[in-house]
Amino acid sequence: MILEIAQIDVKPGSEAEFEAGIKRASEIFRAAKGCVSFNVRRSVEKPQRYRLLIEWETLEAHTQDFTGSQAWKDYRAIVSPTFEGPPSVEHTELVLSAF
Numbered sequence: 001m002i003l004e005i006a007q008i009d010v011k012p013g014s015e016a017e018f019e020a021g022i023k024r025a026s027e028i029f030r031a032a033k034g035c036v037s038f039n040v041r042r043s044v045e046k047p048q049r050y051r052l053l054i055e056w057e058t059l060e061a062h063t064q065d066f067t068g069s070q071a072w073k074d075y076r077a078i079v080s081p082t083f084e085g086p087p088s089v090e091h092t093e094l095v096l097s098a099f
Contacts, residue, residue: 001036002059003092006052009084015048018082022050025075029054032071034061048084059091 010018022040029038036055043049056062066072 001094002056002062003094004052004054004056004062005090005092006054007088008050008052008079009046010048010050010082011084012048014082015042018050018079021079021082022052025078028071028075032061032066034058034065062091 008018019040019042026038026040029035034057036057037053038055039053041051041053043051054062056066
């Protein structure tokens, strides 16, 4: 299992628009091959910063199957107008689960 962490900073004042858009876009991820879960977190200290936490069955499910697909383009068309800049994306593997 791979956890994608995408950090997105949105333009000041566009938080509600981003949240409405990402809610719509969640259906795109629900239908994506290899997507296991999709969660969005908003920073308390920096309310314009969001983190998308997306679990994929494999790295390739995200980087090859989803990224660049029509579904990905549809997702970006919905939310990218609110972006302050390009998202920062990394992929992680679970090393320890203590609880």
